[in-house]
Amino acid sequence: MSNSPIDFPPASSAEAADEAALDWFVRRSAGLDATDEAAFQRWLAADPVHATAFARWEEDWSALDTLPAAAIQALRDALPEAAPATGQGAASHPRTQVAGKQQASPRRTWFASLGGLMPRAAMSALAIAGVSAALLAWQHQQPQFEQQYLSMRGEQRSVALPDGSQLHLDTATQAAVSFYPGRREVHLTGGQAMFEVSANPERPFDVIAGPVRVTVVGTRFSVRYTPEIAGADGVRVAVEEGHVRVRQRSTLPDLVAGLFGQSTVDLVAGQQLLAGTDGTPGPVAAVAPAGIAPWRDNRVSFNDTPLEQALAEFARYGDTRLTVQDPAVAALRLTGTFDPKRLDNFIRVLPQVLPVRMRQGKDGMEIVATAAVEAVKGRSAPH
Numbered sequence: 187m188s189n190s191p192i193d194f195p196p197a198s199s200a201e202a203a204d205e206a207a208l209d210w211f212v213r214r215s216a217g218l219d220a221t222d223e224a225a226f227q228r229w230l231a232a233d234p235v236h237a238t239a240f241a242r243w244e245e246d247w248s249a250l251d252t253l254p255a256a257a258i259q260a261l262r263d264a265l266p267e268a269a270p271a272t273g274q275g276a277a278s279h280p281r282t283q284v285a286g287k288q289q290a291s292p293r294r295t296w297f298a299s300l301g302g303l304m305p306r307a308a309m310s311a312l313a314i315a316g317v318s319a320a321l322l323a324w325q326h327q328q329p330q331f332e333q334q335y336l337s338m339r340g341e342q343r344s345v346a347l348p349d350g351s352q353l354h355l356d357t358a359t360q361a362a363v364s365f366y367p368g369r370r371e372v373h374l375t376g377g378q379a380m381f382e383v384s385a386n387p388e389r390p391f392d393v394i395a396g397p398v399r400v401t402v403v404g405t406r407f408s409v410r411y412t413p414e415i416a417g418a419d420g421v422r423v424a425v426e427e428g429h430v431r432v433r434q435r436s437t438l439p440d441l442v443a444g445l446f447g448q449s450t451v452d453l454v455a456g457q458q459l460l461a462g463t464d465g466t467p468g469p470v471a472a473v474a475p476a477g478i479a480p481w482r483d484n485r486v487s488f489n490d491t492p493l494e495q496a497l498a499e500f501a502r503y504g505d506t507r508l509t510v511q512d513p514a515v516a517a518l519r520l521t522g523t524f525d526p527k528r529l530d531n532f533i534r535v536l537p538q539v540l541p542v543r544m545r546q547g548k549d550g551m552e553i554v555a556t557a558a559v560e561a562v563k564g565r566s567a568p569h
Contacts, residue, residue, distance in 0.1 A: 203239045210226050376413070378422075409421065424479070
């Protein structure tokens with residue numbers, strides 16, 4: 187069924203013509219039947235002002251089709267939800283697509299559906315302001331600087347970032363840096379790094395490592411994330427200078443995250459924590475300056491660490507050609523500080539601190555138990 191003709195204001199009124207043009211635009215976005223389409227064509231031809239007003243609406247709203255999806259979503263979030271028309275006004279704005287007519291762009295149809303919720307003048311202002319706001323929101327989400335940094339196995343790198351911050355990568359470390367208008371982000375996807383952050387309260391600096399987010403303004407701290415090493419697969423954060431905030435990775439603000447049981451922990455200089463694989467921060471502990479990032483001085487430190495885990499740490503720096511087959515040997519605990527690039531020293535010292543010996547094999551050396559350990563194992567074996 188055809189709609190009743192719209193009572194348009196005099197054609198001499200540019201504002202009235204603009205409102206009428208928007209009314210037609212909204213209705214045509216949903217689809218017109220043949221009778222209403224003919225009425226639209228008669229209105230369009232009645233005065234050049236009509237054609238100009240309608241063309242302006244088409245030009246403005248066609249910009250919606252070129253906006254990125256992120257910008258459209260930002261505007262969706264900022265505007266009222268379009269609801270099906272009800273009551274007396276429902277019949278004057280049908281939303282049914284007419285067979286044989288081209289389907290309108292979903293995003294334009296969504297915006298057009300708002301026409302039944304507000305006055306035409308407000309709709310005009312909303313369209314102009316909305317597109318601008320959406321574009322600004324989208325631009326705010328676009329990085330001004332993006333770069334990926336990688337250190338190879340056995341290599342260490344230092345990088346100066348555009349904001350004056352310094353990024354120091356340990357061996358086999360990957361970091362993706364993105365700077366936005368209102369924030370700075372580094373995704374540490376593996377390895378460990380030291381950060382010297384240039385202070386800027388207007389642009390917080392976030393380091394995201396697996397399930398953990400570390401937020402700072404200006405400080406010097408280290409983050410370690412090695413999910414491939416059993417027993418060292420959490421996220422370690424240690425602060426050398428300044429203050430950082432550690433929390434489980436989330437899109438929620440700190441206050442809201444707290445309501446949902448997501449704890450936030452503040453660390454200052456000389457403190458560290460280890461977050462679990464789910465991102466939950468562990469207890470805060472003291473750390474000596476030398477223990478914050480010993481790899482900067484070509485040192486790896488172990489404190490009651492399983493031998494198997496220690497070997498995995500050495501393997502981050504190069505091929506060790508060392509193996510352990512015996513689970514009892516792999517579980518032996520090691521304490522000490524070593525140069526990861528001087529494996530020969532480690533091999534020489536290891537039998538002096540653990541009850542093991544080196545056995546030459548075809549593809550390297552195997553670390554095996556000494557006779558004394560074998561005897562203890564024999565006595566404890568079930569009969």
